[in-house]
Amino acid sequence: MDSVHILAAALSPLCGVDEASLCDWIEVPKNTEMGDYAFPCFRLSKTLRKAPNAIAAELAEKLELPAGFTKCEAVGPYLNFFTDKGAVADTVLSRVLKEGDAYGHSTEGSGKTVCVEYSSINIAKPFGFHHLPSTAIGNALYRIYKALGYHTVGINHLGDWGTQFGKMITAYKLWGDKPVDDYSIRELVALYVRFHEEAEQDPSLNDTARAWFHKIEQGDPEAHMLWEKMKDSTIREVKVTYKRMGVEFDSWNGEAFYEDKMQPIIDELRDKGISKVDQGAQIVDLSEWNMPPCIIVKSDGSTIYATRDLAAACYRKATYDFTKLLYVVAYQQDLHFKQFFKVLELMGRDWVKDCVHVNFGMVSMEGGSFSTRGGKVLYLDDVLDAAVEKTYDIICEKSPDLADKRSAAEAVGVGAILWSVLYNSRIKDVTFSWDKVLNFDGETAPYVQYTHARSCSVLRKAGERPASFDASLLNDPESTALLKAIAAFPEAVRSAAEKYEPYVVARSIMQIANAFNRFYYEQRIMADDEVVRAARLALCDATRQTLKNGLNLLGLSAPERM
């Protein structure tokens, strides 16, 4: 039973309100000097026909202080409670140190499966900075759900199908000068750009491209092989980038995979009378729900992304039997998801309630926009490299003696970039600017990583320390604030999952890092008094552990030195 329930149980008989309601009313004051918990008495004034201030005073008088609490006082209309700091400190520290890498984790999701679709890049196209939000947010959610005990399936829904591959093959056949396997993404993109340039002059190239794509569809050996190889080399290359960012997938099934799985959906929609033919296309009329129609089959007989998404959702339900299917996709597609979820509902798939469009804001350049054809692309790798280089320079300047500068620079540089989209609400648009992305001061990943390394450094220097410690010695304001922040971490992880918002975890560890740095400055951890030292070292270790766990949940690594 936690403190809130204990308080509610104690208060209930005095004010004649059931415990459950009281639990909702009890709050944690923003100002820590006001206590650890507070009970506002406004609501009682109606039923008790008394002024809130009087009620608070009276309750303070009558209430018998429950175990674990040291003080209760009436401040105006509030009843403020103070917990036994020593006991709380001991509980928190023992738990963190005992659970270790699993602190913040739980088993609430055991036996349940969560599928997360994220990143979803296009084959033979740049892996650009604009893929960062989906990739970073999706990966963080994947890790967070896994930590909560869910079986997780990370899905990279590749854009690996469509006429652009006919164009790619056409370009390759015309201008290719080495085996397809040897082509890097940038070279493939160059072919694609050249195709569009030349097709301006010679539109017949488009016919050739269509023919090549048709061949892929028909399973023509050469066409299929070329397509397959472009796909393989793209995946091989992006896996390197993914690895840098701690990103993994369990499935790379993209659009091509669902090519043969759409017909049953189309048939079902037609047979159940859900779809109808309109202007030569097969559509589902959604005007009843104030939405434009959802196109299932285009008037030329080919399918469209909605069809593929329907097939994919059904396939995933059948294959993974998920309790949740998350789509980490930009908000531009809000309408599409609303439509496609509605169609699933009309098809009687009641599990559509478990499908969530985890949308996020737009990525843009400071002053321009991205476009593959125009060649105006910002490769994610280039951004990561720049951040790593800058980090390397900083390390050389600040820690010239550090043995493994490269790996620390990699961890911190990449972390800084990931952090930029993990620290704010998903819905916020991000405008890329080198200045912003290369600023490592303040609320950034390097700050948290630095704090982690700092705590490691203290522990390293301390060497052996006694297994037992007296947590009640951690009663100074800085220790108390730090303990509170550490104690809040598991709830932050849960909340992040519930809201599909990794920033909740990011903010939580930021708060811990901040509290630790104040603690570090105000209280000497390596105190002369060895009993005090033991307690502070335990707190330092708990900080280290929690920061590491939090960083890992976000896909960042926690170097021990930097």
Add this chain to the structure above:
RNA sequence: GUCUCCGUAGCUCAGCAGGAUAGAGCAUUCGCCUCCUAAGCGAAAGGCCGCGCGUUCGAAUCGCGCCGGGGACGCCA
């Protein structure tokens, strides 16, 4: 035009199952390394929480209406 999201300090953002003086970071100004990593800590300054009405004992937080901005709106994804 319709639908939808957003609007909090100069800038970027927290806070929004309503509660006690609205919080951070960046930028600006000023302090702090003979001691555990100064990628740090502290201080100053900076706000009709877009505007109005309503609900409430109480609204940045909930509802409605404006204003301003982003996005989407049938054969791209």
